[in-house]
Amino acid sequence: MKTALVTGGSRGIGRAVAIRLAAMGYHVLINFVSNENAARETLEAIGGQGELLRFDVGDPEAVHAAIAEWQAAHPEDYIEVLVNNAGIRRDNLMVFMEKEEWASVIDTNLGSFYHVTKEVLQPMVLHKYGRIVNVASLSGIKGLPGQVNYSAAKGGLIAATKALAQEVARKKVTVNAVAPGFITTDMTDGLDEAALKKDIPAARFGRPEEVAAAVAFLASQDASYITGECISVNGGLYT
Ligand code: NAP
Secondary structure, eight states, rough: OOOEETTTOOOOOHHHHHHHHTTTTTTEEEEEEEHHHHHHHHHHHHTOOEEEOOOOOOOOOHHHHHHHHHHHHTTTEEEEEEOOOOOOOOOOGGGGHHHHHHHHHHIIIIIIHHHHHHHHHHHHHHHTTTTEEEEEHHEEEHTTOOOOOOHHHHHHHHHHHHHHHHHHHHEEEEEEEEEOOOOGGGGGGTTTTTHHHGGGGTSOOBBBBHHHHHHHHHSSSSGHHHOSOEEESTTTTOO
């Protein structure tokens, strides 16, 4: 059984990624934290070719318990594709930013990279094959006002991608990132699309499927000589 884990697979970009990976033949572990109905909809969308795995990516004990339990139940299998996608934003100007807004965004978007990747990396290295794709953001490249917390987390994620890529390249494990711009999901619900799209050369927000296509490529065997890379998926909205 070829297995992939998509954190935050219940909605948005994660759901689109789960659908692409299932089409590539993967049994998809659909992680979510609270929205079980949405996670079930993802599972339905992939024709039941996977299972739900509930845990908070920012909680190391919960991450360990869920993945260790799955691994114990499937001793013959290993997670060969990991998509670190789960994320949140808590935007605020720095002068008003509460400690909780800083900490929760760092824990969920960057701490999660450590917690989840630690659990799956060794089996990838032992099997001499693995794909890790981290969902970063334009914010992590450019920095966006009102998102000092989120920009720090995503910038850290891109740097961690590059560092880990060099550690495990010899073991045929690749580590890459995608950096979406504005994508239509629950996360961008409420943003003024009409105003924002004036600055986007493609003159529109992107779709989750357009990010998932880049993730699927990086997760495929075709991308075997690409590692430590960050692909922007942003309609031309560069710095
Ligand atoms: P979304 O629609 O809000 O979905 C977020 C997903 O993350 C949900 O599946 C949610 O699970 C899960 N999640 C949140 N906190 C979690 C936690 N602590 N533990 C486990 N799962 C958790 O967001 P999206 O737009 O698809 O974003 C996906 C990724 O793309 C994020 O990393 C985001 O930062 C990044 N991104 C998005 C955009 C954009 O414009 N949308 C742009 C750049 C980067 P539940 O359903 O259980 O809540």
